[in-house]
Amino acid sequence: MHRQIAGKLTGPKTKYVVVVFWLLAVVALGGFAGKLTEVQNNEASSWLPESAESTRGFDKMSPFQNPNAIPTTLVYTSTTTTGADLAAVASGDIAELGGLDGVEGEIEPPRLSEDGEVAQLTVTFDLGSDGWNKMPDLVDEVRGIADHDGVRLHVTGQGGSAADAAEAFGGIDTTLLLAALAVVVVILLFVYRSPVLWLFPIVSVVVGLGVTMGLVYFLAKEAGLTVNGQSQAILSILAIGAGTDYALLLVSRYREELRNFEDRHDAMAHALHRAAPAILASAVTVALAMLCLTFAEMNSTSGMGPVVAVGIGVTYLVMVTLLPALLVICGRWVFWPKRPAFGSEDPTDTGLWARVGRMVSVRPRRVWMVTTGLLLLACLGLFRLDANGLASDETYTKEFDSITGQQVLVDHEMADQSNQILVVADAAAQEQVQQALDGVDGLVPTETPAGQMVSFPLGPPQDGVVAIAAVVDADVTSPEAYDIVATARSAVQDVDGSGALVTGTSAMMLDTLDASQRDNLVIIPIVLLVVLLVLMVLLRAVLAPLILLGTVILSFGAALGISVLIFEFVFGFAGTDPGFPLFAFVFLVALGIDYNIFLMTRVREEAEVLGTRAGSLVGLTSTGGVITSAGVVLAATFLVLGSLPMVFLAEIGVTVALGVMLDTMIVRSILVTAINLDAGDRIWWPSRLAKLKQE
Numbered sequence: 001m002h003r004q005i006a007g008k009l010t011g012p013k014t015k016y017v018v019v020v021f022w023l024l025a026v027v028a029l030g031g032f033a034g035k036l037t038e039v040q041n042n043e044a045s046s047w048l049p050e051s052a053e054s055t056r057g058f059d060k061m062s063p064f065q066n067p068n069a070i071p072t073t074l075v076y077t078s079t080t081t082t083g084a085d086l087a088a089v090a091s092g093d094i095a096e097l098g099g100l101d102g103v104e105g106e107i108e109p110p111r112l113s114e115d116g117e118v119a120q121l122t123v124t125f126d127l128g129s130d131g132w133n134k135m136p137d138l139v140d141e142v143r144g145i146a147d148h149d150g151v152r153l154h155v156t157g158q159g160g161s162a163a164d165a166a167e168a169f170g171g172i173d174t175t176l177l178l179a180a181l182a183v184v185v186v187i188l189l190f191v192y193r194s195p196v197l198w199l200f201p202i203v204s205v206v207v208g209l210g211v212t213m214g215l216v217y218f219l220a221k222e223a224g225l226t227v228n229g230q231s232q233a234i235l236s237i238l239a240i241g242a243g244t245d246y247a248l249l250l251v252s253r254y255r256e257e258l259r260n261f262e263d264r265h266d267a268m269a270h271a272l273h274r275a276a277p278a279i280l281a282s283a284v285t286v287a288l289a290m291l292c293l294t295f296a297e298m299n300s301t302s303g304m305g306p307v308v309a310v311g312i313g314v315t316y317l318v319m320v321t322l323l324p325a326l327l328v329i330c331g332r333w334v335f336w337p338k339r340p341a342f343g344s345e346d347p348t349d350t351g352l353w354a355r356v357g358r359m360v361s362v363r364p365r366r367v368w369m370v371t372t373g374l375l376l377l378a379c380l381g382l383f384r385l386d387a388n389g390l391a392s393d394e395t396y397t398k399e400f401d402s403i404t405g406q407q408v409l410v411d412h413e414m415a416d417q418s419n420q421i422l423v424v425a426d427a428a429a430q431e432q433v434q435q436a437l438d439g440v441d442g443l444v445p446t447e448t449p450a451g452q453m454v455s456f457p458l459g460p461p462q463d464g465v466v467a468i469a470a471v472v473d474a475d476v477t478s479p480e481a482y483d484i485v486a487t488a489r490s491a492v493q494d495v496d497g498s499g500a501l502v503t504g505t506s507a508m509m510l511d512t513l514d515a516s517q518r519d520n521l522v523i524i525p526i527v528l529l530v531v532l533l534v535l536m537v538l539l540r541a542v543l544a545p546l547i548l549l550g551t552v553i554l555s556f557g558a559a560l561g562i563s564v565l566i567f568e569f570v571f572g573f574a575g576t577d578p579g580f581p582l583f584a585f586v587f588l589v590a591l592g593i594d595y596n597i598f599l600m601t602r603v604r605e606e607a608e609v610l611g612t613r614a615g616s617l618v619g620l621t622s623t624g625g626v627i628t629s630a631g632v633v634l635a636a637t638f639l640v641l642g643s644l645p646m647v648f649l650a651e652i653g654v655t656v657a658l659g660v661m662l663d664t665m666i667v668r669s670i671l672v673t674a675i676n677l678d679a680g681d682r683i684w685w686p687s688r689l690a691k692l693k694q695e
Contacts, residue, residue, distance in 0.1 A: 010268045015325040022322045026207045029214025036213050038133065039220040040227055047228070047300035052511040053489070057503030060424040064458045064467035068126050069104055070135060071418035072159025074142065075405040076110070076119040080150040083116035089151055090119040096145045100138065102127040111447070113412040120409065122417045125159060135162035154405030157418035158505065161392075164400035165229065168645050176233060179643055180240045181206070183636045191248070191629045197334050200326050201247035208318035209239045212311040219306070226303030233641060233649060234304065234583075239311040241637035242286065242591075245630035246279045246319040249598060251327070252626035258332060258340040268328045276320050278601040281538045282594040283316035285531055289590035292526045297515040301579060353624025356669060357617040364677035371671045375554045375662075381561030384568055386575035387520075389513050390647060391478045394574040398645040406475055415444045415473040419481070421488055421504040423468040427461035429498035434468060436491040442484035443470040472506055481506040482513070516578035524585055528553075531593055539600060543685040547675055548600065552592040555667045556585060559659030567651060577648040584652060588659040591634060595627050595668045603676060604689070612683055616676035624669060631664030 010018075048055045061067070074097075076090045090110035098107055102125040110119040123142075127134045139155050146153040155163065181202065188198035216235070219225040254271040261267040290312065293305030332339045360367050393403045409416050421443070425433045437443060437455035445452045458467040470488070474480035485507045492500035528549065535545030560581070567573040602623050606615030638660070641653030676683055684690040 010265055010272065010324045010328045012265060015328050018321050018325040019329070022207055022211075022318065026210045030207075030210035031214070032217040033210050033213035036217045036220070036227065036232060038130075039217060040133070040229055040232065047226070047298055048508060048511055049297040049299060049515060051297070052508075052515060053501055054503040054507040054511045057422065057424050057501035057507070060465060060501065061422055061467055061503065063462040063465070064424075065422070066104060066126050068128055068131050070125045070127070070131050070159045070162065071157050072123050072125060072135075072139075072142075072155060073157035073405065073409075073416050073418045074121040074123060074146060075154040075156060075408050076121075076146070076151055077117060077154070077408055078151045083112070086116065086119045086151070087112045089148055090121050090146075093146050094121070097121075097123055097142065100125075100141060100145075102131070102134075102138070108447075111414070111417070113414050115412060118408060118412045118414060120414060120417065122157070123159075132162045133166070135159050136166040139163040154401050154408060156402040156405030156409070157416060160402030160405060164396075164402045167400070168229070168396060176640060176643060177209075177236055177240075180237060180637045180640045183640060184240060184244050184633055187629070187633050187636060188244070192251075192335075193338065194335055196336060197251070200323060200330075200334065201244055201251070203326070204247065204318050204323040205240055205243040205315070207322060208243055208315045209236065209311075211318070212239055212314045215310055215314065216307055219310070225306060226299045227307060228300055228303070230646075230649065231300070231304040231307045233644060234652070235307050235311045237637050237641055237653075238286075238308055238587075239315050241634040242283075242312060243315040243319055244633045244637075245594065246282070246316065247323055248626050248630045248633065249279060250275050250319065250323060252623075254324075254327060255335065255340045256622070258335075264328050264331055268324050272320060272324060274605070277538075278598050279316065279320060281534065281597050281601070283312050285534045285593055285597065286590040287312045288530045288534065289527050289586050292523055292530055293586065295523055295526060296519040296582075298512065298519055298579065301516075301519055301582070351621070351625065353628075353669065354617075354621040356624070357620045357673060360670060360674050361613075361617060361677050364674040368671055368674035368678060371666065371674065372554065375558040375666070375671075378558035379554075379561045381563075381565045382557060385560070385564045385581070387517075387578050387581050388479070388575060389477065389482075389509070389578050390575055392475050395477070395647055396645050397642075397647055397650055400645075410475065415446075415471050416476070417446060417471055419472045419474075419476045419505060420469045421472055421485060421502055421507060422458075423455075423470075423488070423492055423500055423502050424465055425468065425492065425495075425498040425500040427464050427466040429495050429500070430457065430461070430466045430468070432495045433466075433492050433498050433500055436495055437468065437470050437488060440470075440484065440488045440491055442473050442480065443488070444473040446471045472504075474506075476505050477509050482510045485510050513578045516582070519579070520582045523582060527586055527589060531589060535593070535597075538597065539604060539684070539687075541684045541687045541690070543679075544600065544683045547679075547683070548593065548596045548672065551667050551671055551675075552589050552596065552663070555592055555659060555662050556588045559588060559655055559662050560584060563651070563655040563658055566654065571650075573647055573651065576651055580648060580651055580655075584655045584659075587652070587656045588663075591656070591660060592663040592667070595631065595663050596672060598627050598630075599623050599668050599672065604684070607681070607684070607689060612679075612681045613677050616673055620669060620673050627668060628664050631660050635660045 076086055078086055087110050094107045104124045104126045107123055110121050112119050142155060185198055192198055220227040253275040254268055257267040257271045287309040290305045290308040294302045296302040392406055434455045443454050445454050448456045455468050455470040458469055472481050472484055489502045532545055532549050535548055539545055599619055603615050603619035606618040635657035638653045638656040641649040681690050
């Protein structure tokens with residue numbers, strides 16, 4: 001940031017204008033932040049690309065099946081009432097259930113398991129386009145109707161899953177935010193050792209998050225941006241963590257400049273002039289990396305990119321305008337009890353990181369070679385990575401009712417009647433398509449008006465197209481269900497002229513897995529290229545950016561390898577979500593490169609005067625404390641994701657936290673510093689700095 005611009009932002013009068021601007025912004029947009037959950041779209045069909053077979057099939061199903069229909073399975077169990085009596089209990093609820101708002105069609109009589117211990121009812125609801133958000137309240141009404149002595153009800157199927165998903169994400173706008181902010185407050189109190197200073201970054205972060213969520217609300221409502229529970233959770237965590245990181249870097253440089261300038265306005269102007277470029281480079285790197293997600297086929301993934309990029313952009317603006325204005329308005333007293341007096345000595349010159357730098361400088365080549373070897377060893381855990389998706393009972397870290405209901409059906413050899421594959425095909429090929437489906441293992445007979453059938457038409461043909469359904473005898477997100485879908489697709493597509501498309505919930509989940517694996521292969525190279533270009537522009541070199549990118553990739557591999565072992569042998573997770581490797585990579589590379597940016601911009605600044613080897617030690621000494629503190633803050637905030645009962649978010653939280661700590665404590669402080677010391681001025685090749693120092 002130019003020195004004059006920095007001075008104007010924090011001038012004696014303009015500082016008040018800045019504060020008023022952000023107050024007006026948070027008043028105008030902050031009120032809509034709480035409404036963000038209202039525009040979430042957690043339906044699997046909305047996450048998939050238009051090119052997916054299940055999406056194309058789903059679009060053609062509209063004449064035969066209400067697109068807003070939510071099949072919901074009611075599972076009755078009892079230890080005292082069995083057989084015909086249990087079926088009678090379920091039958092007795094049909095009339096009252098049919099009177100609920102949104103019930104579509106007639107409710108068929110209950111199906112009874114062969115052992116007589118389980119009865120199953122299927123109720124389909126149509127609550128409009130916002131049905132998934134309304135299901136939790138409706139499920140509560142269903143439980144009230146089916147509340148019988150000695151009988152236990154489980155609500156599963158799509159309706160039960162929707163209600164459980166609402167519970168899983170119910171803490172996003174309250175518990176998650178409060179927990180993340182509480183963690184940050186505790187860390188800032190420890191870092192600043194001031195009862196006052198921590199308040200300014202927190203206020204700035206909250207203002208930025210409020211404005212961001214308000215903007216995202218309007219983008220989702222008016223511009224069709226896909227926002228789901230996962231993207232909102234990650235937006236909150238990343239905005240809090242990144243905002244606090246930026247605050248730590250700026251406040252550290254401001255404290256340093258207060259020792260050099262008597263007037264606090266001059267000190268802040270100089271701090272912004274020096275720190276803002278590094279913060280901007282960091283924000284741009286993260287935002288661009290997030291925007292790379294827009295190349296994803298998965299709508300849920302491509303939608304997350306702009307959501308997080310908006311959050312990072314707003315957070316940057318708040319931290320380089322509002323935070324400096326608040327600090328200069330209040331003056332030096334905010335650092336109490338250790339106020340940085342003009343002309344006082346900087347304590348970092350003799351601190352921990354100064355000692356680390358001196359130790360690394362003795363044998364830098366040996367240090368970076370040993371460190372690299374240890375990180376490569378940690379990467380071996382990648383061979384245990386299983387990113388082929390999770391079954392329903394493996395998706396959450398706690399047992400929800402819909403999962404229990406599915407397991408009850410499996411234990412009693414009953415298929416969930418709401419889990420169907422749906423086939424749309426040319427009406428002229430209806431008979432051949434049904435014959436093909438009837439031969440697919442894993443599709444089970446079900447009672448229809450025409451008797452028991454494996455595959456059955458959903459009404460008469462429409463415009464030359466017929467819709468055919470069949471019940472899948474497997475958990476909706478299990479590998480068995482995916483195999484059944486794949487076999488069914490192969491069977492019906494072998495029918496000449498059928499034009500058959502297979503959709504349904506399991507088909508959508510299978511297409512999600514395929515799209516996620518494609519996104520991993522496409523987006524990861526794009527992110528690497530973008531980050532490399534940003535580093536080249538920032539450092540005005542080629543060799544240093546290549547080395548830094550290599551260290552971050554190595555750190556990512558080590559963090560993921562260790563995390564996979566923790567998931568399997570400590571937490572007992574069955575595997576990972578197919579999108580997990582991509583999200584972990586994007587977050588760790590984008591955030592990990594941040595700390596190298598903070599370090600290397602300072603090293604380059606010092607190298608202009610002292611040379612690279614001496615500048616590396618000064619850079620490590622001056623940024624070591626603040627970067628370590630920033631890493632601890634970001635790691636702690638991501639760990640808060642574990643408070644949500646979802647395996648995917650818990651895995652993201654642990655992996656990013658571990659990777660960030662590796663970056664701050666090992667990669668940045670030891671590996672990069674050792675390479676800088678070993679390479680010397682050659683690190684800046686082919687820039688002018690390298691040539692000047694060689695002369």
